[in-house]
Every structure is written in structure tokens, then in C-alpha cells.
Amino acid sequence: MEGERMCAFAEKAINEIKKTFENCYDFQIRALNAGGKGKFPAHIFFIDGLVSGVDLSENVIRPMTDWTRFERVDDIREFVRMITGGVVYNHTVRMRMNADEAIDDLLSGFCGVIFDQYPAILTFETRSADKRGIDQPKEEKVEKGAKDTFIEILKTNTMLIRRRIKDKNLKIEQVVLGEKTNTAVAMVYIDGYTNPEIVSKVRERLGNIKSEGILSTSDIEENIADAPKSVFPQLLTTERPDKFCLNIIEGRVGIITDGLPVGILAPGTFSQFFKVPEDKAHHYVIVTLLTMLRYAALLMSLLLPAFYVAIAMYHQEMIPTKLLQSIIDSKQSVPFPTAIEVILMLLSFELLQEAGLRLPNPVGETVSIIGALIVGQSAVEAQIVSPVVIIVVAFAGIAGYTMPNQDMSAALRICRFILVIAAILAGMFGLAIVSCLIIYHLCTLSTFGVPYMDPFAGSDARNIIKALSREPVMERQEKDETLFFGGDEK
């Protein structure tokens, strides 16, 4: 009642919360005349911006201060029971017994109410609805396929998944990660379908993340990958809910992070980085040919510059005579040796790519065009580089762009440089040795218990063909058998 002294719990909680948010201009606390007519004095607090002002006013403050509802209520316990029972129209209300829990809620878009005479804190979800709409995918564009994409709001993303997978066994477990950011991270899988070994490994590794903040996908990826130092990606990332769901159906575990419009999928095996969701939308023959083309592009992107260096510096006898003659002619006035020429061109290519990425879209495209066409042509005309080297590097670069996954593409770029250096040092022999080491590295990688090179290493021919092709719809089995290595399969 009005005039009574605040209870010790309330006083302590208010002081703790105020202290916690000291010097935070967006933290708001104000007195509240709960129950009306000064019946149950209280304090309401929230983080401005995280909460919706309308929801707070209409769904919390207004019903709580409407004296007509509580005319006959004189007991604070009865008052709290009514509030938690539905008088305050809010879908989520929590009773917190200490200030720390209430603070966590506060940071997640809740508002808190402390009654002067009640030893608990009530928190109501009044999360701000300020978010961008579900947009079209920017990185993973498809012609025939869904046009929605994940956004930064976890609940919207889980909604997009639920809309696609209407299975009662679809589980979305939540963990809060990041000591400072307290980011909600959801783990998505189908109970009784997804390999439980993979599920428990993902759960365990997510639980073991000791990080100050989860602000990018790598904060999770590098913490849960089997070999985080390897340049090869071991987790799939996608901004497309359809691709995410497809992988969940195949038996992978998905991870969605609040604040990131990207879904992570575990485990990511080598062959998975060569598939796009649109594959399912096209005729299986076309998709099979395209998949093989992607693998051919992988080899071309990886080996072409190094192969050129090796044969141009060491094994000229391997080049057909007329082609060799053309190469000799084109290089006559070039001042740089082949090694420097190729390295310079590769670096220039990376430079152009980086510039194109960092600049706003229209400017980036212009830079790429200027770089590729004008600078390239001028360089040839000025006889700084030979046209053959430009063709080789450009071909390798274009082949690299056919990779559906940018992480894999980046890994290939690094390997391309290593292979070129090996070819410069030891020709075809160096190329062979480094290629063997890369294959060895790939074959020793495993991701969440699944060999990274599965099905290309240690699997039967049927699975290899499956990885290189797409079966007709009537023969297709969504489940990826390589993921069910030991657990209970259903």
C-alpha cells in the first residue's frame, strides 16, 4: 500500500539493476501505480529500443494500472496472481527471483516490474518489432526456387523453417552463447531421424563455446569445427531457408543465430559444397552435367595456373608445338619471367575481386569491368603481361566462381597460390606433391564423425555416382546415407 516502506528484496533488486545499467542512457526505470489509486506501488524498467513502446503501454502498463480491474483486490499476492493469470495481456510473462535473471530478460527485449511489497520480479516480453522484411537472397540467387531468405531475427527464421518442415519431431533447441552478447542460438534437427551422434556432438560443442560474443558465423563455425585451422570449410552456411531445410531433411543439424541472417549446417562434407538447392528444380540430366561441370571447374580453378607455370617453365615439350609457338610469340616483349607474371596476375585478380566486393554494388561491378577489360587489355597492349597468362588466370578465376559456396571458393584460391608456388619451385613434380598433400589433408579431415571426403573416399561406387549426379525424382532418397554412420537410423 502507498506509504509503506519498500521491502528489502525490491530495494536490493532495484539498486542492483540500476547499478548494472549505470551510464546507460537507453535504460529506463519509472514508478508505476499498479492496481490504481496507489494500491501497489511498483517500478517498471526496460531498455529503450529493445522494447516496443506500444506493446509496453497497451499490454503492460495500461492493464496493470486500470483500477477498475483491481477494485476488490487488496492483497499483493492476489494482484500478482491475477497479472500472471492473464489480466495483463502479454503472451510471455516470467517470474524472476533475482535481479540477474531479470537483467538477462531485459537484454532480450523484456520489460521488468518490481513491486515494492513483493519478493519477485515479473518480466513481460515486449520485444521491439523493428526488423527488416524477408528479402530475396543476395548471395545465393536461384532462378527456379524459393525467393525468401533468413533475416536477423531468430524467431522469424525458425518460423521460416517450421513453415517448410511441418514435422512434429522437428526440434529447435535454444542455447544462449557469448558472455557479453548473450546471443540466442537455435539448434535445429529432426528427432528420431537425424543421427543422434551428430546431434549430441553439435549440442556438446555449442555448449563448450566460451566466447565473449557471437556476432558472426565464424564465432560459431570456428568453435565447433573439427579442424578450425584448415582452410576448407567444414560447415555449410546458407542464407536460404529452403537449402537449410533440405539439409535438415538429409539428416544434418542446423544452427541459427539471433542477429545473423545465415544458417549453419553440420556436418559439411566436401561434396555438399558443390550442390545448390536449385539442383532439385531442374531435370536430373542437366543437374548431373552441371555437377560434373562444377567438379571440372574445381580442377581447372585449382590446377590451371600451376599447370601452366609448370609446363611453361619446365616441361615445354608437353605443349603442342603450335600452341608453344603462340606462347613464345606472345611472351617475346614481356619483361617478367613466367613465375612473376603469373603471381602478379593472380594477385591482381584477387585485388580486383576484393575491390569489387568491398565497394557498393554498382561501383563494384564497374571496378570489376574496368579492371578486367580495360586494365587487362592495356596490360597486354603495353606488353607487361602476355595474353596467355591473362587467359589462364581469368579462366581459373571464372572456374572458381562456379563454386556454389564462397568458403570453398576462398579455400581453392589459397590452394591455387600454394600450387603455383610449388610449380614454380619444382614444376610438375612440385605440383604433384602439393596436390597429394592437399588430397591427404582432405582425406584426413572429418566433420562431426563423418569423413570429409565422403563419399569419394571410403564409400562404394553408388554413393560416389550419387554425389556426382542427381537421381530422378522417383528414385531419389532425400536422406544422405553418409551421415548415418553409426547412430540409430530410422
Add this chain to the structure above:
Amino acid sequence: MKKKTELVILALAIAATLLFLTGGISEDVKEVSDLELVSVIGIDKDGKNVVLTTSAALDGDLERIVISGTEKESLLEAISDLCHSASVREPFFAHVENLIIGEDAARDENGIAPYIDYITRNLSIRLDANVYIVKGGTARDFIAKTVEKNVSISGMLGYIQKDVNMSTEGQVYTCGDVAVSLIEGTPVLLQAIEIKPEEEMLENSEEVISPMGFAVVKEGILVDFTGEDVTKGICILRGVAESEVVSVYLDGAMVSMDLKNIKADIEPVFSGDELKKIKIKLSFNGSIEQITGKLDVGQEEVLRALTDEIEKREAEKVAAAINSAKKAEMDYVGLYKILKTSHPLKFNMTEDQWNEIFKDVQISISAEAKIERAYDIINVTGKG
């Protein structure tokens, strides 16, 4: 983790060792722009010295030729001398397409054997380089002539290679083929070429050379050249005759035919284990391509006469080839190899035994031709 690191270190150590053992890291790095692609090697003899002439394409224009030459006691010395001469670019022999040997060098006491020996031992020169003998001339003259006429040697020889196959005027053999024959001790046939006399060359014509049948090489030394009919006979027997154009005169008209699908079925006839005779049965199609004059080729007797004539001609060419080989007392037509391959069990004599009996063995030749396109395009009768 430790084990993995150890494995990687081990792999790197093995790689590094192999790198040195295989010469991976060597001073053999060649900048492609410093190379001069030698496409033709010409070999002649001047007394005891080997006269080496090379030809290389320059600036991508295969019609422009650079020639260099040197004289040394051996081909190795000559090539080495050429490599160390003060040249802007380093001669590169891995793309040699043609080896041209002058007649004198081929007739020399050592013949072509030392040059083929050098090429087979040399790791950079390809064994599939074609070998030619310049009849009545030297390789240097030939190369000089191409420079004078500003034509590409490789292009011209490539044309000759296709042409002789199509017209049954010879067969181009490679260094590898020659090396095998030399090792086996069998006679070697090489495509002979001749520099066309100036008066025979048409104005602005690039045809500097013409094929001149086969050069017959015995024990590495050039012994003879084959004439036109003998060359054709050899090609038929060896199964490399693709087509042949013949003209037959009949009743005042001339019928030109393209003979195709020329095959020789060579069958040994045994009496017990003894080889009695060899039956050669030729079969081919004669396609009438042109009729000059009035002749009703639809008539059966005309067709018969034409058939008999071309059968007789082809049989005569094969007989000429066999007789020429018998006269030279060496089976350069290749009967031994053909029989050995087609009848490995019954025909089990050694090459020496075969050489003993070859000159006396009875060989019968028959031919069967089928004339095609025997219709009259002016007075259509429905026959033919």
C-alpha cells in the same frame, strides 16, 4: 595430433628427397620466351663431318624460317655446337617434327644408323619425328630451297605425308619405326623426297618438293630407291594404300577411276610343314569418276574389260614390288611380318630362314575388282 604432424613431416621429407633425386629442383628452368623451337633437323655428310642444318619457326609465322647450321664429327657434337653458339634464343629440340637426311649421308658407310641411335638415346627429341631421305640432294639444299621460296618445311612435309597416303605414293615412317626396324635387323623403308627442278616449278608455287617413292635402307645404309609401281605395290602389300587414281583406255575412250578399299589377302600354302607357295589375292573397288569419249559403261563386256584391265594393273604393281624385293634379296615389302602375324603357328620360321627361301618362294597374285558408278549420266538406261 602429434602423429598427424609426424606424418606430414615425413611426407614432406620424402617429397624433398625425391625432388633432389629426380632433378625436380634443377637449373633446367627454361623461360619459354628464350626458346627457339627447332622443327626440322637436316643431316648431311661432308667427308667425315656431319653437316647439321636446323630450321625453326620464328615469331609465330610458320612461313618465316630461320636456319642455322654447323659441321662436326658427330651429330651430338654438331647439336652441342649449335646450342652453344651465340644465338639470341636457345635451340629447343623437343618439338622436332621432321628429320631430313641427305642421300650422301644415308649412303655413307655408317648410313642413317648413328643418327637414329642418337635420337633414340636423346630424351628430348621425339621418336615420332618423321624421317625423309632427299633423293639426289642434300638436306641443307632442301632447307635452303624452302627459305628461298619462303615456305614452311613442316607444313610442306605434313602435306606430303597426307598426300602419299592418299595417293599410294609411299608411307612416312618415324624415328621410332626406323629404330625398331634397325634393332630387328629388318630392311627399312623411308619416304624419299626430291627437290623439284626449278624448271618444273610453277610460278609462285610453294611445291618445292615431290614424293619419290621409298628409299630402301639395308643394315642402316641406303641401297636403293623404289620406282612408282614398286612403291604402289609395297603400299598395297603393307595395307597402307588408301586410294589410287588410274585411267584406262578402251575403244577410243578414256575411263578414269578411283580405286578404293584396296586390300591384299596374303595366304601361305603349306604342304605338311613346308611352305609351298604364297597366294596373294587383291580386292578393291573401282569407282568410275570420269569418262572421256563415247563408251557405254553399262554394257557387260565393257565393264568386264575395264575390270580385267584394273585387276591386271594392280596385280602387276604387286608383282613388281615382290620381284624388286626378290632381286634385292631382302624382303622389304614386309611379307615375313605379315605372315608371322596372320599365321603365327604354322608360319614359324625365323627371319634368317625366310630370307633364305624368300627369293625362291612361289608367289601367285590374283586380283578381284568391282566397278562402281557404271551408269551413263547422259543416256540414262537404268543400268549400272
